[in-house]
Amino acid sequence: MRTRRTFSPLPDGRCLLEGHKLINLSSNDYLNLAHDPRLISAAASALQEMGVGARASALVSGRTEWHARLEAALADFEETEAAILFPSGYAANLGVVSAIASEGDTIFCDRLNHASLVDGCRLSGARLRVYRNGRLERLRRELEKAASDGKRIIVTDSIFSMDGNQAPLIRLCELAEEYEAILVIDEAHGTGVWGASGRGLAEACGVEERVTIRIGTLSKALGAMGGFVTGSSGLIDWLWNRVRTQIYSTALPPAICAAACAALEIIQDEPERRRVLFERAEFLRNELSQRPHVTVPLSAGPIIPVILGDPGLTMRIASELKDVGFLVGAIRPPTVPEGTSRLRVSVTYAHQRDDLERFLKALDRSLARIGKSG
């Protein structure tokens, strides 16, 4: 049974849980924008102006001036012609993948892809071919074997959510081009964090033009809520007419769109947030990788998996850390493969060097106890 707890987010990367103040190393608010006064005041004035809910789906009467501004701001940010919004990143992935694929097509899916992409694959009715994380020889063999009548569609997270590692986007583009496959990438953990301008891993790898469909979320580094796709007017018009999770769901609240607009401005105006975030993450990853009893894969960026292996031990250490003031995700199967239970540590721009040093000391005390108990 998974426990249901109630958290109160606080500024500065902290939260309250059952009356205790914790340093929150389990949040996806990478740039510390969810509590930013500029987002709050943008949302507050839109709330006063337009009320709370959008009252209808976007195609009926739910698309307000704030939705239109956010679409334009996203297209501008991503240097594309147009954008479309979704109620969540989950809805974007589910809806887009199930709209572009159908029976007779073949979808190639990395085994570590997010559940929303996997569910989209299943809903589409297409054949599904799963390859082990980043194993492109296997992907190539499957592409080779795929029937030549239907479409071939490669679907991948850009940054894998539980491991923080990067998809091999350049080589995926090459394979997609060689086999005339559509390439769909989910930048949920890329947007705002990766790339010189914060457009994601595709920007960092210089392959934005070569990716067929780029999906992002407003719920993580942008500190708001919702999903989006940016691309050519042709693609976006097609999605407006086809994607059921957008057509048959109420539009985002206008105040959320106003907050996301403010977040996009900050991401563009304050690139030092990304630089500082990567520096802090590098410090913490480097320190964690020197600890006994754990495996920390080589990578970069704010998601740092600290693999302990055993689910019971992982839960115990997360609970001990919570007792001394640190909240980290304890991730077990089926979310991750058997034998790879882990603490999922995520650093944000809010966390100071001193917070991270205190976390390392607390973790060391817990790890020392494992040594003693065998």
Ligand SMILES: *Cc1c(COP(=O)(O)O)cnc(C)c1O
């Ligand atoms: C969180 C996440 C999503 C879902 O985004 P929401 O906006 O939270 O619904 C999709 N893909 C990946 C890889 C994610 O980590």
